Amino acid sequence: MSVTAAKGFTAAGIAAGIKENGNPDLALVVNDGPRRAAAAVFTSNRVKAAPVLWSEQVVRSGQVSAVVLNSGGANACTGPQGFQDTHATAEKAAEVLGRGAVEIAVCSTGLIGVLLPMDKVLAGIGTAAAQLSEHGGEKAALAIKTTDTVHKTSVVTRDGWTVGGMAKGAGMLAPGLATMLVVLTTDADLDGDALDGALRAATRVTFDRVDSDGCMSTNDTVLLLASGASGIAPGLAEFAEAVRQVCDDLGRQLIGDAEGASKDIKVEVVNAATEDDAVEVGRSIARNNLLKCALHGEDPNWGRVLSAIGTTRAAFEPDRLNVAINGVRVCKNGSVGEDRELVDMRYREVHIVADLSAGTETATIWTNDLTADYVHENSAYSS
Amino acid sequence: MSVTAAKGFTAAGIAAGIKENGNPDLALVVNDGPRRAAAAVFTSNRVKAAPVLWSEQVVRSGQVSAVVLNSGGANACTGPQGFQDTHATAEKAAEVLGRGAVEIAVCSTGLIGVLLPMDKVLAGIGTAAAQLSEHGGEKAALAIKTTDTVHKTSVVTRDGWTVGGMAKGAGMLAPGLATMLVVLTTDADLDGDALDGALRAATRVTFDRVDSDGCMSTNDTVLLLASGASGIAPGLAEFAEAVRQVCDDLGRQLIGDAEGASKDIKVEVVNAATEDDAVEVGRSIARNNLLKCALHGEDPNWGRVLSAIGTTRAAFEPDRLNVAINGVRVCKNGSVGEDRELVDMRYREVHIVADLSAGTETATIWTNDLTADYVHENSAYSS
Numbered sequence: 079m080s081v082t083a084a085k086g087f088t089a090a091g092i093a094a095g096i097k098e099n100g101n102p103d104l105a106l107v108v109n110d111g112p113r114r115a116a117a118a119v120f121t122s123n124r125v126k127a128a129p130v131l132w133s134e135q136v137v138r139s140g141q142v143s144a145v146v147l148n149s150g151g152a153n154a155c156t157g158p159q160g161f162q163d164t165h166a167t168a169e170k171a172a173e174v175l176g177r178g179a180v181e182i183a184v185c186s187t188g189l190i191g192v193l194l195p196m197d198k199v200l201a202g203i204g205t206a207a208a209q210l211s212e213h214g215g216e217k218a219a220l221a222i223k224t225t226d227t228v229h230k231t232s233v234v235t236r237d238g239w240t241v242g243g244m245a246k247g248a249g250m251l252a253p254g255l256a257t258m259l260v261v262l263t264t265d266a267d268l269d270g271d272a273l274d275g276a277l278r279a280a281t282r283v284t285f286d287r288v289d290s291d292g293c294m295s296t297n298d299t300v301l302l303l304a305s306g307a308s309g310i311a312p313g314l315a316e317f318a319e320a321v322r323q324v325c326d327d328l329g330r331q332l333i334g335d336a337e338g339a340s341k342d343i344k345v346e347v348v349n350a351a352t353e354d355d356a357v358e359v360g361r362s363i364a365r366n367n368l369l370k371c372a373l374h375g376e377d378p379n380w381g382r383v384l385s386a387i388g389t390t391r392a393a394f395e396p397d398r399l400n401v402a403i404n405g406v407r408v409c410k411n412g413s414v415g416e417d418r419e420l421v422d423m424r425y426r427e428v429h430i431v432a433d434l435s436a437g438t439e440t441a442t443i444w445t446n447d448l449t450a451d452y453v454h455e456n457s458a459y460s461s
Numbered sequence: 462m463s464v465t466a467a468k469g470f471t472a473a474g475i476a477a478g479i480k481e482n483g484n485p486d487l488a489l490v491v492n493d494g495p496r497r498a499a500a501a502v503f504t505s506n507r508v509k510a511a512p513v514l515w516s517e518q519v520v521r522s523g524q525v526s527a528v529v530l531n532s533g534g535a536n537a538c539t540g541p542q543g544f545q546d547t548h549a550t551a552e553k554a555a556e557v558l559g560r561g562a563v564e565i566a567v568c569s570t571g572l573i574g575v576l577l578p579m580d581k582v583l584a585g586i587g588t589a590a591a592q593l594s595e596h597g598g599e600k601a602a603l604a605i606k607t608t609d610t611v612h613k614t615s616v617v618t619r620d621g622w623t624v625g626g627m628a629k630g631a632g633m634l635a636p637g638l639a640t641m642l643v644v645l646t647t648d649a650d651l652d653g654d655a656l657d658g659a660l661r662a663a664t665r666v667t668f669d670r671v672d673s674d675g676c677m678s679t680n681d682t683v684l685l686l687a688s689g690a691s692g693i694a695p696g697l698a699e700f701a702e703a704v705r706q707v708c709d710d711l712g713r714q715l716i717g718d719a720e721g722a723s724k725d726i727k728v729e730v731v732n733a734a735t736e737d738d739a740v741e742v743g744r745s746i747a748r749n750n751l752l753k754c755a756l757h758g759e760d761p762n763w764g765r766v767l768s769a770i771g772t773t774r775a776a777f778e779p780d781r782l783n784v785a786i787n788g789v790r791v792c793k794n795g796s797v798g799e800d801r802e803l804v805d806m807r808y809r810e811v812h813i814v815a816d817l818s819a820g821t822e823t824a825t826i827w828t829n830d831l832t833a834d835y836v837h838e839n840s841a842y843s844s
Contacts (some may be wrong), residue, residue, distance in 0.1 A: 113599065122780060123768060123771040123772055124770075124771040124772075124773075124777075125767045125770060125771030125779045125782075126771075126779070129632075145821075152764075154764065154767075154768075155763075155764055155767050155795055155796055155797070156796055156797065157780070157795065157796030157797070159796075160796070190762075190764025190765070190767065190768065191504060191763060191764040191767075191792070191796075191797055192797070193797070203636070228675065237796055244678050252663065280739075291750050291751065292748070292749075292750060293749055293751045293765075293769075294768065294771070294772045295768065296764075296767070296768050296771060337811070365675070366673060366675075366676055367674050367676060367750070367831075367835075367839075368674065368676045368839050371835070371836050371838075371839035371840040372839060372840060374836065374840040375839075375840030375841055377840070379573075379574025380538075380574060381535075381537065381538055381572065381574040381679075382573070382676075384508045384538050384573065384574075384679070385506060385508055385537075385676065385677065385678065386571060387504055387507075387508060388506040388508030388509075388677070388679060389507075389509040389677045394507075395532075396507060396508045396509070399508075409538065409574070411540065412508070412538055412540065413538055413539055413540030413542075413543070413574075414538070414539065414540070414574055414575070414576070425695075446779065448750075448836055449836055450833035450836045450837065452750075452754070452836075453754050453757065453831055453832055453833045453835075453836060454833065455754075456750075456751050456754030456755060456758075457754040457755060457757040457758030457760070458758055
C-alpha cells in the first residue's frame with residue numbers, strides 16, 4: 079500500500095549502509111506515468127537543507143519522475159559539498175532510471191551538519207532501482223524512519239482513483255509549511271496546478287497544525303505525485319478532500335509516535351475573531367512547556383493555558399476566557415470554573431477547548447506532552 | 462542585607478500558613494522615608510494576576526510606602542474575588558502601618574487559579590508588621606520562595622548610597638517586561654521619574670534577557686523603592702549602572718536556580734543588523750527544546766542552533782552564519798567547522814556565540830538546559 083497503492087507507481091526501500099546500525103535507510107519512489115505531474119511544499123525554515131534547495135528547483139517545472147529519500151543524515155548545513163552530493167544523488171537516479179536529473183526530487187533526514195557517505199548512497203540507488211516493485215510502498219516507508227518507532231502510511235480510495243502516502247517524523251516536529259518527509263501519490267489524471275491547489279489546502283489545515291515540540295526542521299518536504307494511470311480526472315473539490323484526509327491521517331500518526339510522548343493533545347481554539355488568531359493561540363498553548371509537563375503528570379492545570387493565551391496578540395478579554403479540559407469547564411470567564419478534580423486524565427488523548435469569546439473562527443493544533451523520555455531521547459545521543 | 466541594605470527600609474518574613482508545609486510565605490518591605498518614591502515594571506502577559514492589576518494603579522502615583530508579598534498562591538485568574546482579596550490585603554497593611562492603602566503594592570506568587578486563604582494572609586500581615594526590622598531583608602527574601610532552592614539577594618554600595626534587592630523565580634521564567642517578583646530598594650535621594658528611567662533601562666538588558674523555559678508569568682513584578690535616607694542624589698548614569706548591576710546579579714541567580722537545570726547557557730548573538738534581531742535570534746535559540754536537551758547531554762549540537770536561527774525574521778544569509786560553543790567554532794559559513802569533539806562541555810556554564818555576519822549589534826540571552834528533573838518538577842504536582 080502506501081505510495082504504491084495508486085496505479086502507476088513503483089517503490090523500493092533498502093539498507094544502503096548510511097545508518098551504522100544496518101537498518102533500512104534509502105527509499106526510491108518512481109512515477110511510471112503516463113503523467114508525471116507534481117506539487118510540493120517545503121519547510122519555511124530559512125536554513126534549508128541541500129535536498130530542499132534542490133527539490134524546490136525540481137518541482138518548479140511541475141514534473142517529477144522519481145524521489146530518492148534517505149534517512150541517516152539530513153545533509154543540512156553542509157555547504158557547497160552538501161549541495162553537490164544532492165546533485166550527484168539525482169544524477170545517479172536519473173542514470174539508472176533513464177530519466178533526466180531535473181525530474182528527480184531528493185529528500186534527506188537525520189543529523190544536521192554531517193556529510194553523507196556518498197559511496198553508499200550512490201551504490202544504494204542502484205540496488206534500490208533493481209528492487210522497484212508495485213508492492214514496494216511498505217518497504218519505502220520503513221526506509222525513511224529515523225527515531226520513528228513505526229512507519230506511517232495512509233490510503234484513500236474513491237471511485238476508480240486513489241491517493242496514498244507515507245510519512246516519517248517524530249522529533250523537530252513543528253512544520254512551518256510542511257512536515258518532515260511525506261510522499262503522496264495518486265493515479266488521478268490531474269495537472270501540477272490542480273495538485274498544487276489541493277496539496278496547499280490540505281497541508282495548511284493538517285501538517286501545519288501539528289506542533290509536537292515547537293522545533294522547525296531544516297528538511298521538511300511534502301511531495302504529491304500524479305501518474306494519471308487511472309485515466310480518471312476527479313473534481314477538484316473531491317480530490318482535495320481525499321488529499322486532506324490522507325494528510326490528516328498521516329499528521330495524526332506523526333503525533334501518535336512523537337518522541338517520548340505519553341499524551342496526544344488536541345488543542346481546539348473556538349470563538350476566535352480570526353482563523354489566524356485561533357492558530358496563534360493554539361500554537362502558544364501547544365508550545366507551553368509547563369502545560370505540557372502538567373498534562374504529562376495528568377494535572378489539568380488550566381492556569382498554564384491562560385498564561386499561554388496571555389502571551390499572544392489575539393483578540394480577547396481576559397475575563398471572558400473559558401477553558402474546558404476533557405469536557406470539564408475548569409475555567410469560566412477567566413476565573414475558577416468547575417472542579418479540576420472532575421477531569422478524567424487517564425487516557426492518552428487529551429482534549430483542550432480554549433474559548434476566546436471573541437468571534438466565530440476556530441482552529442485545532444495537535445501536540446504532545448513533554449516527558450523525561452523526550453529529554454532522554456534528545457540528550458543521550460546526537461540526532 | 463537584601464532590601465534592608467539601603468537606609469530607610471525595614472522588612473520582615475514570616476510563615477503565615479498560606480503554604481501547607483509551614484514554610485515562610487509572607488513578606489513585608491516598608492519604606493520609612495523621608496522619600497517614598499517608586500517605579501515598577503510588570504509582566505507583559507495580557508492575563509495579569511490581581512496583585513499586578515492593583516500594583517499598576519499604586520505605582521502610577523509614583524509613591525509606594527510598603528510592599529506585601531506572598532508565596533503559596535499567585536492570585537491569578539481568580540476573578541473579581543481575587544481583586545477584592547488583593548485590595549483587602551493592601552487595606553490591612555495600610556491599617557497596621559498607618560499609611561494609605563493606595564500606597565501599598567502587593568505581589569503574589571504560586572499556583573494560578575486558586576483563591577488565597579485570606580484569614581491567614583490578613584493575620585500574617587499583623588504578625589509581619591510586628592517583626593519589621595532593619596535586618597529583616599534576609600527573612601523577607603526567604604518568605605517569597607516557591608520552587609526556588611535558594612533565596613536571591615544582591616547589594617551594590619557606592620559613595621554614601623546603596624542599591625539592594627531580592628528576587629524569587631525558578632520556573633515560568635521568560636519575562637516579557639520584568640521577571641517574577643523582585644523588590645529593589647535604595648536610599649538614594651531620587652524622584653519617581655529618575656527611578657523609572659533607571660529601572661526600565663536596567664530590566665531591558667537583564668531580566669528581559671533571562672529566558673529559562675519560554676513561559677511568561679501572569680505575576681511578574683519588579684519594584685524599585687527609594688527612601689532618600691542617604692541624603693545623596695547620585696548622577697543618573699551612575700545610579701542607573703548600579704541598578705543594572707543589581708538586576709544583572711539577581712537575573713543570573715534566577716538562571717542558576719532554574720527548575721531542574723544542570724546547565725546555565727549564555728547565548729550571545731553578535732554581528733546582528735539590529736539589537737532587536739539579536740534579541741529575537743537569542744530568544745529563538747534559548748527556547749529550542751531540542752538544543753536544550755542536547756546541551757543537557759553535553760552534546761554541542763550546533764545544527765539545532767542553526768535550525769533555531771532559521772525560524773526568525775532577523776537579517777542573515779544562511780551561508781554566512783558562524784557558531785562557536787565554548788570557544789570552538791563548530792560552524793563556519795553555515796556549514797561544518799571545527800571538530801565538535803573539541804568542545805569541552807563538562808562545566809555548568811555553556812557559552813554559545815551565534816555570529817549573524819549581518820551588522821554590528823549584539824545581545825545576550827541567558828537560559829537553561831531542559832532536563833528530566835524539569836519535567837518531573839512540573840508534572841509531579843501542581844505549581
